[in-house]
Amino acid sequence: MNIPEAFKVSTRALYKNKMRSVLTGLGVIIGIAAVVALVSIGQGVSKKIENQISSLGSNLLIVFPGSTSMGGVHGGFGSVNTLMPSDATAIASQVPDALYVSPAVRWVGQTIFQNQNWATTIMGVGPSFPEIRDWPIAEGNFFDKEDVDGAANVCAIGQVVKDQLFGGIDPIGKIIKISNIPFRVVAVMAAKGTAGFGQDQDDMILAPYTTIQKKLLGIDYLNLIFVKAISSSAVTGAQQEIESLLRQRHNIKSKVDDDFTIRNVTDMLSAVMNITNMLTIFLGSIASISLLVGGIGIMNIMLVSVTERTREIGIRMAVGAKRRDILLQFLLEAVTLSTIGGIIGIILGSVLSLTAGTFIKIPITINVFPVAIAFFFSFAVGVFFGLYPATKASKLNPIEALRYE
Amino acid sequence: MSQDTRQDNKDSVVRAVHLKKTYFLDGVAVPALKEVNLGIAKGSFVSITGASGSGKTTFMNILGCLDKPTEGSYYLEGTDVSSLTPDRLADIRNERIGFIFQNFNLLARTSAMENVELPLVYAGVARHERQKKARELLEMMGLKGFEQHFPQQLSGGQQQRVAIARALVNSPSIILADEPTGNLDSKTSYEIMAILTRLNEQMGVTIILVTHEHDIAGYAQRIITFRDGLVVSDTVNK
Numbered sequence: 001m002n003i004p005e006a007f008k009v010s011t012r013a014l015y016k017n018k019m020r021s022v023l024t025g026l027g028v029i030i031g032i033a034a035v036v037a038l039v040s041i042g043q044g045v046s047k048k049i050e051n052q053i054s055s056l057g058s059n060l061l062i063v064f065p066g067s068t069s070m071g072g073v074h075g076g077f078g079s080v081n082t083l084m085p086s087d088a089t090a091i092a093s094q095v096p097d098a099l100y101v102s103p104a105v106r107w108v109g110q111t112i113f114q115n116q117n118w119a120t121t122i123m124g125v126g127p128s129f130p131e132i133r134d135w136p137i138a139e140g141n142f143f144d145k146e147d148v149d150g151a152a153n154v155c156a157i158g159q160v161v162k163d164q165l166f167g168g169i170d171p172i173g174k175i176i177k178i179s180n181i182p183f184r185v186v187a188v189m190a191a192k193g194t195a196g197f198g199q200d201q202d203d204m205i206l207a208p209y210t211t212i213q214k215k216l217l218g219i220d221y222l223n224l225i226f227v228k229a230i231s232s233s234a235v236t237g238a239q240q241e242i243e244s245l246l247r248q249r250h251n252i253k254s255k256v257d258d259d260f261t262i263r264n265v266t267d268m269l270s271a272v273m274n275i276t277n278m279l280t281i282f283l284g285s286i287a288s289i290s291l292l293v294g295g296i297g298i299m300n301i302m303l304v305s306v307t308e309r310t311r312e313i314g315i316r317m318a319v320g321a322k323r324r325d326i327l328l329q330f331l332l333e334a335v336t337l338s339t340i341g342g343i344i345g346i347i348l349g350s351v352l353s354l355t356a357g358t359f360i361k362i363p364i365t366i367n368v369f370p371v372a373i374a375f376f377f378s379f380a381v382g383v384f385f386g387l388y389p390a391t392k393a394s395k396l397n398p399i400e401a402l403r404y405e
Numbered sequence: 406m407s408q409d410t411r412q413d414n415k416d417s418v419v420r421a422v423h424l425k426k427t428y429f430l431d432g433v434a435v436p437a438l439k440e441v442n443l444g445i446a447k448g449s450f451v452s453i454t455g456a457s458g459s460g461k462t463t464f465m466n467i468l469g470c471l472d473k474p475t476e477g478s479y480y481l482e483g484t485d486v487s488s489l490t491p492d493r494l495a496d497i498r499n500e501r502i503g504f505i506f507q508n509f510n511l512l513a514r515t516s517a518m519e520n521v522e523l524p525l526v527y528a529g530v531a532r533h534e535r536q537k538k539a540r541e542l543l544e545m546m547g548l549k550g551f552e553q554h555f556p557q558q559l560s561g562g563q564q565q566r567v568a569i570a571r572a573l574v575n576s577p578s579i580i581l582a583d584e585p586t587g588n589l590d591s592k593t594s595y596e597i598m599a600i601l602t603r604l605n606e607q608m609g610v611t612i613i614l615v616t617h618e619h620d621i622a623g624y625a626q627r628i629i630t631f632r633d634g635l636v637v638s639d640t641v642n643k
Contacts, residue, residue: 001527016514315510318471319571320499320527322492398471402510 001325010332024301025341027294032345032374034287039370040353042280044362053269057133059232060265063225081221082259088225097229097238102126103209104224112177113165122205124212132228140172140187151210156187160203235264295381302334302389314401327394334386342378417444418611423477426463437463439634450605450612452622455631465615469581470494499527503572503580507587509564511556518552521570542570562593579611598624
């Protein structure tokens with residue numbers, strides 16, 4: 001008997017027991033759907049986080065004051081006041097791999113425009129900040145070096161701040177008050193979205209760091225220094241150059257820890273991607289347990305089916321079926337059941353993940369690779385769990401099988 | 406036939422030489438066939454009778470290549486088939502033996518036509534040819550118009566006629582009928598026996614009939630009686 005004939009016999013047997021076939025297939029359908037949906041959603045989440053981190057800016061390095069291991073405890077953001085504007089100037093002039101450098105200070109407070117008020121983050125930065133963060137200007141002109149040198153009361157606002165304070169009014173040239181100090185709005189930043197850590201980047205006001213230092217905070221140190229390397233391949237070099245420059249400037253002896261920390265976005269990205277990829281694999285593995293259960297269901301029903309159809313097997317053997325023919329017939333039955341279940345599961349899982357993606361605002365793409373793997377697994381489940389019942393059927397003694405009631 | 410069909414010679418379609426079969430039940434040897442020597446001529450109609458436990462069913466299973474003898478040889482058309490592999494035996498059953506069973510043994514929920522086609526499916530015959538042959542044989546069995554009926558929609562006599570068509574479809578060397586009338590009323594039994602007689606007389610089909618009913622055995626030209634694993638009588642009928 002050739003494969004098309006055996007396939008016909010198998011599909012007909014499945015069709016004759018519709019309800020049983022559907023229920024048995026359901027195990028595989030659910031298993032495959034769960035794997036496809038969870039892997040797709042996992043990949044979507046990864047993609048979203050990746051986009052968010054990338055939106056911080058390409059080839060970006062961030063210098064924090066304080067060491068991660070200082071005194072055994074990480075002091076945290078801004079707990080040490082060792083980073084100075086002169087450090088930023090030195091990086092800009094002495095690190096050849098640094099394309100742009102911007103000092104930064106941060107303050108969170110209330111802003112007022114006429115009768116509207118809004119609590120937001122005020123970042124004091126340098127004139128090259130938009131280039132460093134790949135952040136286009138939507139309206140107006142970003143403040144320049146003169147404004148920074150003269151500590152001018154000017155600012156650029158994010159889209160969220162614009163919506164909250166101005167509503168429909170054109171903000172350019174208007175005066176807002178930050179902690180009762182008037183600032184003239186010179187620019188509106190383009191929408192950028194959420195960064196990877198739940199912080200909305202559009203909910204922000206940017207002003208010359210000198211103005212924020214002197215007029216708002218009364219400090220002379222910096223909270224951060226942003227550095228953009230000249231290319232992605234220069235990021236690591238720039239990081240080393242900055243480290244040795246700052247160690248020298250801060251008079252740190254060898255074997256003593258840095259009093260600053262340099263993070264680069266590429267490293268952060270790969271760290272986060274590692275975690276999300278592991279999460280995806282973990283979710284997929286859990287889902288594949290249900291696939292395993294589905295496979296056991298197939299094996300169970302195939303064993304029942306072989307017993308039920310003992311007489312049929314006997315008749316087929318009497319008229320000339322070889323063991324191989326019987327094996328093929330039952331194996332194809334299991335494989336057909338599991339692969340059809342697999343195809344339905346792939347469709348169901350895709351629909352589920354796409355629907356879930358629109359609800360939780362995650363970009364879902366159904367990739368060929370996980371779908372192909374899922375299909376292969378559904379096929380493999382059929383072979384693996386069908387082999388034992390099919391072998392059992394093929395080893396029946398024809399005399400006993402014919403006599404079976 | 407005037408010739409004594411009991412004569413065993415090289416032209417015999419079936420030859421059993423020193424055939425023995427012993428079963429082992431929990432390590433205890435139970436002889437089912439002690440020593441059987443006989444030949445069946447091509448084109449003859451032979452009955453095998455005997456009480457249950459006489460060894461006639463065991464002999465039948467060996468003739469049908471469903472079982473192998475413990476000792477001795479079984480020649481089917483001159484070929485020793487007693488030592489073939491299970492796959493080769495499947496081929497022999499497919500090509501040279503037609504079975505008719507007491508309980509018909511048709512595939513349930515499968516049309517009469519497809520039941521008749523079944524041996525040809527395993528012989529690798531193309532669909533078109535299979536259907537042509539199956540249709541011819543069903544017509545010959547008086548079942549024209551019943552091709553698409555399922556066994557459960559047919560009477561016992563009709564089912565047995567489908568089974569006979571299936572047994573004939575591969576033009577076998579021998580037809581083995583194991584109590585073919587056992588599940589039928591007497592009127593239908595006579596019809597079935599008439600068909601078998603006609604097949605033997607008009608088409609020259611070799612028929613080996615296993616039965617414990619005397620009147621059914623009486624349809625054959627030769628009656629072989631088994632008792633305790635031995636042939637105890639072998640007579641020409643009529």
